[in-house]
Amino acid sequence: MSFVFPVLLGGLTLIGVPILLHLIMRQKPKHLFFPAFRFLLQRHRTNQRKLQLRHLLLLALRLLLVAGLCLALARPKLFSSRLNLSGERPIAAVLVFDTSFSMGYVSGGKDRLETARQRALELLAELPEGSRVAVLDTAEPGGEWLPTLSLARDRIGDLKLRPANSPVTTRLAEAYRLLADLDQETESGDDALPKFLYIFSDRTQDSWDQSRVKDLQQLRDRLATEAHAVLVDVGVDKPVDLALAAAEMPRQVVPTDDAAQLKVTVRSTGERVDTEVVCRIDGKAAEHKPI
Template sequence: MGLSFITPLLLGGGALVAVPIVLHLVMRRRPVPHAFPALRFLRERAVANRRRLRLSHLLLLLVRMAAILLLAAALARPVLRGAGWLADGEGPVAAAFVFDTAPRMMLREANRTRLEQAATLARVLLDKLPPASTVAIIDTAGGPAAFSPNTAAAAARIDRLAATTPVARLPAAIAEGRRLLAGSALQRRELYVFTDCSHGAWDSAAAPADDGTATALYVDVGANVVQDFA
């Protein structure tokens, strides 16, 4: 006994079984992307954070490079030449310290006379002078004007300053300081004038003109609030 088909050609219709499969594949729903606001916000934040991080890394790199350059420049010990005012710590200076020692310099402020204030500032400047510098101490008392043998002698001369009736007015003392500096062999010449800048210092003569022999600095030690004499 065996199985047989009367119309075996119709068995080819079994291939139609593929039709539902094809329809299933064609009609299958495909996923539709949806942009959720929260997810979009997170993605935008991530992009912004990456940009900010790259910028911070770049700034940090620039800061490190600048720090290295500044360190290298500091180790190279830069020197400002030709500017005067103790800017060059290598070359010696010919300096003249001119003090107004008129009696009004005994005016006190903060329990210190104007002459004491001038002497204090002068000692600070004296300590900052480069090695081998020469210093002349001149006052209006009319004493001999000459360069001190060394800075220690100049400091001692400053300590001996005393207010007294002036023999020479301040302009004359300044002119004497310029004369000394003009005769110095040093190229750097600086003139420091310590005074209260009152009218009494200039009432008898005009201020001496700058003749180019030295750079002048006037140090004002005037009292803002006068207390008393001596």
């Protein structure tokens, strides 16, 4: 939780005023003597407990009233796991999607790209009218601001896994270029739209080029106004996967009736999986190898 006017939280010190009034207005006991002293003493204790309870309830209501007034003036903002945006002011958002094959990993009945697509559509549903949106992916170079949010939804819906992808960091450079172009379109800094950069990725090592970090920081610092970057992590903490990393033939020429050798490298990720590799020739299984 954060506050738009955190300085007004100092008003919470005023909750001490009801406590002070409670202590000052407490009734002092009076000593009276009556014949039926035992009965009156019992009645006095009963009435005193009721009066104390009433005073405590009144004190609690006063404290809640003062605290609620201070919190209301400080305007709290609550954040959840969804990509909520506070306020009704339009924004400029660049959405960068990782479309490498690792995003095809299925968990919970959905692959990572489908999860990223769902989160992005939730974001678009909450954008104020007049917001600018650009959608980039790691398989296609270039990018532009889309005229409408409807076109942005269509662009996200058309995203697919691609065999050839550049690192996410390469597309971030294009995203900062789009945000810089937006600064040039805006004459006054007061009229500039708040900038947001959303990155949808599963955080695989091949998707991030660490050598580009300094260049990206320089592009970010050149912007006229700050751009807020948000990484939407759609990866799985402990994935389990097997893949054929490489295949080669030590002998390129095989004599007639001689055995051909094929060397295959299997790469495992996560926990050990008991399975086998099957070599098929013309659709028929030629050999099985447990791994």
